[in-house]
Amino acid sequence: MSFLSKHKYILFGMLAILLWSSLTAFIRDLSELFSPIGGAALMYSVSALFLMIVMGIPKIKNFPKPYLIIGGALFVTYEICLALSLGMANTRLQAMEMAIINYLWPALTILLTIIVNRSKVSFLVYPSIAIAFFGVAWCIGGDQGLSVTSLMANIADNPLTYLMAFSAAIIWAIYCTVTIKISGGKNAITLFFIATASTLWLQYALSDEPGFTFTTQSSFTLLIAGIVIGSGYALWNQAVIGGNIILLGTLSYFTPIFSTVFASIYLSVALADSFLQGVVLVTIGSLICFWVTRTKKPVVDN
Template sequence: MPFLYAFASKNKYTLYGVFAIFLWSTITAFIRDLSELFSPIGGAAMMYTVSAIFLMTVMGIPKIKSYPKRYLMIGGGLFVAYEICLALSLGMANSRHQAMEMAIINYLWPALTILLSVLISAKKVNILVYPSILLAFTGVAWCIAGEQGISLDILLSNISDNPLTYFMAFSAAIIWAIYCVVTQRISNGKNATTLFFSATATALWVQYFFSNEPSLDFTLSSTLTLLLAGIVIGAGYALWNQAMIGGDIILLGTLSYFTPVFSTLFASLYLSISLTGSFWQGVALVTLGSLICFLVTRRKN
């Protein structure tokens, strides 16, 4: 016990980051569940509201004047757009299995972030970056095509089944990649996550009131799920902020690239989804492609 206590004390910030990654891995399952319990927009609006309140409780109420204006406008706009696209792509999917496909598409953002960084950088990069990015995209195609095998006709047929959700999922991946690159340059080391969560909740509530979604019907079970989801997602961001203070950034960065695996595993258990071998192979390809991108660019830098 003394050894474990000493290890935890010395590596507490790294442990915070590990917990944050595991908490983030639940977002696919929770968003989909809330969309079924309430509605896609209403469920997401309530979840982000709970998360925003939780973050304000543990991190304090953000002061708008302390953040750079460009960061608030550009970074905030990208953050809100990403969260809405992600939440609605998961909630509006035709089935739980299709929601899993949306989640995997979203996890293209690490590879896209590196691709964008490479394109705007004047430095030479390892040639392995490009096949690694292609590997990640192949993994997504593998998940969408299923056991039938990858072909353009099959991919287009599956996408045409619900084109809006696929569009939002791909948009989410691209938007978050841009967010990661842009905010690093304009945030001046500030983190307005709490404020951005509040803005996301507000935008979703406006969208909900102008939508045709049914009124929200609360039960004890659905309310507990809502509170759990909001607190878990908010806690993930709060713990990650703490991890950045003194955690092992290389270890956490590497571990974060396995989030698609953790997320798929949790969602398949929580939502009682039976995934095919080809889907898991696609998840592995997305993870491997993104991880190789990270490793070869880290060595180069």
């Protein structure tokens, strides 16, 4: 019991990472079953309802205003950018590329944490982060390999989704860095999900997307996706508030592996060697970063 009490926030983060691994597959599937905006709106609505049932109906007055305003705005913007980048991708393979771009956020989180806290870490942290970026670029380059021409050609195929995916990575890194400072130990994840769902419904109402057709299969997928994703974010939000953000950010590097395996099986996508190699590079960057931050504890100026 003492072990669980001591390490519960790390365990929360690890479980959240496993649950998050299904995000790419579920959002892409729901976008095909319903529509990019509508499918996302439905999923976040189910997640919000699930969180209210499990965690109770939140009271706005119980949360610090800076956390609600700044944290909420960052969270909603991130979720919309991520969901639409996956849903609006031209193909399932391109959707998986969007997910890999999004997984730059752990590296960016570590980098921002070091900068904001003026932490003293080994210089090897920076090349390890660069390896993660290189891995993402290698995935996007495709069979043609890593070159400016191939990268630009792939991005030009659907520039909006690439922009949203990269923006999502930056926004979530900022959210993780800021939340621990302004949350006051509170967890407003339920409110954030409600806000995200509401914003998506407004976007859906203003869009020209078609109406929904529900089947037993699509309804079951929607229910499972909403519960799984809601649980993952609730656990992560608790982990960020009470855990070691550098360690959690580093462990998050393993998400691309689980996500790639799950999505490729779930969505029946055959991956090129270059894509798998890119994921391995992201993992190598993670392992190096974890090693150098673990062996030399950062010193934070208070």
